[in-house]
Amino acid sequence: MHPPMLEGTLAQPVIRRLNALRQLSERGIALLQQAILEGLQRARPGEDLVSEGDPIDSVRMILSGWLCRYKTLEDGRRQIVNFVLPGDCCDACVYLLTAMDHSIGALTPVTYAAIKRSAFEQLLASDRSVAEAMWCETMVNSAIQREWTVNIGRRVALERIAHLLCELHERLLPVDMIEDGSCLFPITQMDLADATGLSVVHVNRTLQELRSSGLIVLRDRTLTITDLKVLKDTALFSADYLHTKRRG
Amino acid sequence: MHPPMLEGTLAQPVIRRLNALRQLSERGIALLQQAILEGLQRARPGEDLVSEGDPIDSVRMILSGWLCRYKTLEDGRRQIVNFVLPGDCCDACVYLLTAMDHSIGALTPVTYAAIKRSAFEQLLASDRSVAEAMWCETMVNSAIQREWTVNIGRRVALERIAHLLCELHERLLPVDMIEDGSCLFPITQMDLADATGLSVVHVNRTLQELRSSGLIVLRDRTLTITDLKVLKDTALFSADYLHTKRRG
DNA sequence: GCACTGTCTTAACATACTTAAAGTCGCGTC
DNA sequence: GACGCGACTTTAAGTATGTTAAGACAGTGC
Numbered sequence: 001m002h003p004p005m006l007e008g009t010l011a012q013p014v015i016r017r018l019n020a021l022r023q024l025s026e027r028g029i030a031l032l033q034q035a036i037l038e039g040l041q042r043a044r045p046g047e048d049l050v051s052e053g054d055p056i057d058s059v060r061m062i063l064s065g066w067l068c069r070y071k072t073l074e075d076g077r078r079q080i081v082n083f084v085l086p087g088d089c090c091d092a093c094v095y096l097l098t099a100m101d102h103s104i105g106a107l108t109p110v111t112y113a114a115i116k117r118s119a120f121e122q123l124l125a126s127d128r129s130v131a132e133a134m135w136c137e138t139m140v141n142s143a144i145q146r147e148w149t150v151n152i153g154r155r156v157a158l159e160r161i162a163h164l165l166c167e168l169h170e171r172l173l174p175v176d177m178i179e180d181g182s183c184l185f186p187i188t189q190m191d192l193a194d195a196t197g198l199s200v201v202h203v204n205r206t207l208q209e210l211r212s213s214g215l216i217v218l219r220d221r222t223l224t225i226t227d228l229k230v231l232k233d234t235a236l237f238s239a240d241y242l243h244t245k246r247r248g
Numbered sequence: 249m250h251p252p253m254l255e256g257t258l259a260q261p262v263i264r265r266l267n268a269l270r271q272l273s274e275r276g277i278a279l280l281q282q283a284i285l286e287g288l289q290r291a292r293p294g295e296d297l298v299s300e301g302d303p304i305d306s307v308r309m310i311l312s313g314w315l316c317r318y319k320t321l322e323d324g325r326r327q328i329v330n331f332v333l334p335g336d337c338c339d340a341c342v343y344l345l346t347a348m349d350h351s352i353g354a355l356t357p358v359t360y361a362a363i364k365r366s367a368f369e370q371l372l373a374s375d376r377s378v379a380e381a382m383w384c385e386t387m388v389n390s391a392i393q394r395e396w397t398v399n400i401g402r403r404v405a406l407e408r409i410a411h412l413l414c415e416l417h418e419r420l421l422p423v424d425m426i427e428d429g430s431c432l433f434p435i436t437q438m439d440l441a442d443a444t445g446l447s448v449v450h451v452n453r454t455l456q457e458l459r460s461s462g463l464i465v466l467r468d469r470t471l472t473i474t475d476l477k478v479l480k481d482t483a484l485f486s487a488d489y490l491h492t493k494r495r496g
Numbered sequence: 497g498c499a500c501t502g503t504c505t506t507a508a509c510a511t512a513c514t515t516a517a518a519g520t521c522g523c524g525t526c
Numbered sequence: 527g528a529c530g531c532g533a534c535t536t537t538a539a540g541t542a543t544g545t546t547a548a549g550a551c552a553g554t555g556c
Binding site: 188189190200201204205208 | 533535
């Protein structure tokens with residue numbers, strides 16, 4: 001089917017991501033790759049991979065594309081509670097619960113692997129390093145969620161958006177999606193608003209401010225962080241909560 | 249040391265809490281009780297059980313008292329990211345990470361059990377029902393954290409505080425800490441402010457509003473929810489995210 | 497008995513952010 | 527080529543919430 005090179009490339013983000021949390025064994029990597037190839041799927045922008053209330057039957061690993069987890073209130077207000085990036089896993093372990101309490105929607109075209117609960121349990125059981133990396137990933141997601149609470153609860157708009165940009169930057173690094181401080185940035189201002197608990201109008205204003213301060217360039221779905229240090233300072237950003245191994 | 253009756257009572261909240269998530273086996277309960285009795289500890293109000301940056305070496309199970317998880321920004325702003333109630337476990341699995349990314353502080357006198365990492369792993373390994381209940385608890389904590397993000401990001405002050413009260417009510421039920429709709433409520437208005445991302449003054453204003461609407465009575469550290477239905481409605485509260493088994 | 501401290505309360509004022517509305521630009525469709 | 531649509535932008539007006547300040551009250555220590 002696929003030439004071997006390509007197969008390797010496909011699973012790369014997941015392997016890199018997990019490896020950044022916990023050294024994976026050779027055997028674990030092989031098993032992981034196999035499981036991923038067996039469950040390949042695609043989704044289109046705007047499509048929901050899972051919706052609030054759905055039964056939880058499988059784990060998903062993102063190979064390419066951006067997604068978001070979100071919840072909606074009865075009256076339509078929406079809050080994005082996290083972004084899901086290539087290499088991330090959705091709901092490892094969540095299968096212990098019965099129904100999804102939030103939705104996961106694709107922001108761009110997405111390729112991912114869906115691994116059935118039983119196959120996933122088998123995978124975890126057969127290699128300890130993979131299992132631990134997965135648990136780690138889950139724990140880091142919790143940590144990110146806590147930081148989002150802080151971000152929305154205690155930072156003002158400018159800091160808040162700066163912080164989000166710093167986080168995304170930091171998370172894109174280990175999966176090699178930053179080139180010269182630039183990355184694809186498919187998030188609309190409306191998404192940004194729903195993620196930060198602000199209104200679109202104010203997000204727009206705030207982005208202008210970040211631009212005119214010379215901290216970022218954001219144009220044509222491309223984000224360039226021109227002064228990372230100052231951006232981090234204005235965001236009161238510390239990467240500790242991401243728990244990623246320091247890279248030389 | 250302890251009379252048997254008392255020993256049983258001590259571990260009750262933890263057992264009830266876990267049982268509400270996953271049916272525990274007899275054997276599991278016994279092991280759990282034993283582990284808890286071996287690690288008994290106390291903390292005084294204001295004391296931190298763990299602080300941001302601390303190495304993670306043990307799991308803690310709360311037997312009595314209220315605590316909060318919180319993070320502080322460099323300039324002193326504080327955000328409480330969750331309350332920890334009797335029966336809750338702190339950081340099951342977090343031991344996979346190396347350092348705490350937040351602090352846990354006691355709001356009242358607290359009794360808890362600290363279980364060393366190795367003993368905890370042994371406990372999980374020796375009874376599957378306990379292990380699964382623990383993972384469940386961790387997943388539910390994530391779900392709560394997501395809902396907090398929604399709460400702070402998209403609900404206005406009145407809804408926000410109402411929602412928090414509903415959540416606490418719902419979480420206190422399975423550990424039997426609600427009597428006739430009333431419970432001990434040791435949270436100061438400042439804590440409430442730090443938990444909801446509001447200012448103390450506005451929390452005060454908002455509480456007055458809830459009081460004068462006849463939804464709650466809050467006096468002398470005691471909270472009575474006088475109209476739970478309406479309180480839930482004004483909070484846009486749905487308990488689904490708590491993933492607790494329905495109780496007849 | 498008095499000072500001290502923490503919690504709650506109220507007031508007056510300031511402002512960060514929201515809402516509403518309308519206009520621009522680029523892009524795909526018919 | 528006109529139209530519709532989504533994303534972005536800008537303006538103006540409104541408001542929810544923050545800030546500052548000061549007082550009441552209870553509990554605690556001396």
